[in-house]
Amino acid sequence: MDRSPESFAEALASGDTDRVNEAIDEVEAVDATERVEEYPALFDACYPVYGNDDGYVRQAVVRFLRDAYPMLELQIAAVEGDRVDGYTTDDLAGIRDCLVELLLEALEDDDGRVRSAAVDGFDTLGVALDAAELTAERAALVDALDDLSDRLPEEKAEHAESAKRSVERMGFVGGLMSDIDIDSA
Numbered sequence: 001m002d003r004s005p006e007s008f009a010e011a012l013a014s015g016d017t018d019r020v021n022e023a024i025d026e027v028e029a030v031d032a033t034e035r036v037e038e039y040p041a042l043f044d045a046c047y048p049v050y051g052n053d054d055g056y057v058r059q060a061v062v063r064f065l066r067d068a069y070p071m072l073e074l075q076i077a078a079v080e081g082d083r084v085d086g087y088t089t090d091d092l093a094g095i096r097d098c099l100v101e102l103l104l105e106a107l108e109d110d111d112g113r114v115r116s117a118a119v120d121g122f123d124t125l126g127v128a129l130d131a132a133e134l135t136a137e138r139a140a141l142v143d144a145l146d147d148l149s150d151r152l153p154e155e156k157a158e159h160a161e162s163a164k165r166s167v168e169r170m171g172f173v174g175g176l177m178s179d180i181d182i183d184s185a
Contacts, residue, residue: 003027005038005041005044007023008023008027008042008046009049012046012057012064015052015056015057017056020060020063024064027064032072033072033084036087039095040098042064043065043098046064046065047098047102055114056113059116059117062103062117062118065099065102066121069125069128070092070095071128072092073092073131074128074131076089076131077131100125102121104118104144106118106121107119107152112155115159116159122145122163122167125167126138126167129167142164142168145160146164148160
């Protein structure tokens with residue numbers, strides 16, 4: 001498969017499960033640091049496909065852009081430094097914001113599959129925010145999800161609440177882990 005952003009967008013727009021899964025596998029195979037540079041172009045090419053009438057295609061866009069997110073925060077936390085290959089968590093803020101906006105939009109989608117994919121995306125983002133110790137960003141995201149949940153109809157609000165719990169849970173788990181004294185264990 002051609003790894004151009006347009007090729008990925010075409011695969012997602014096809015609605016063909018095999019092509020969609022191949023696109024996701026291809027983008028996941030790319031090194032995370034390479035994905036930092038590629039993500040804006042991928043987002044720009046694939047986001048318009050989200051306007052498709054087919055719920056499966058919209059779900060595929062959410063899954064693809066979620067899985068294309070580089071999650072470099074995990075590598076930065078693992079090296080206990082402030083950067084990996086020259087990138088800091090601040091360098092990821094713009095692409096994180098793009099993904100958050102898409103996921104928030106997807107929580108309002110009429111198709112439950114799309115909303116479920118968004119919940120999974122927030123679970124992924126919760127891990128990244130926790131690893132990077134971005135507590136203020138996580139708190140703002142929880143507030144946004146809470147506000148969204150309050151104004152959505154019940155069926156959609158349930159997905160927003162699930163997304164909020166995913167983001168909160170990661171902060172709670174991270175807080176518990178930081179309280180463990182490894183030297184005394």
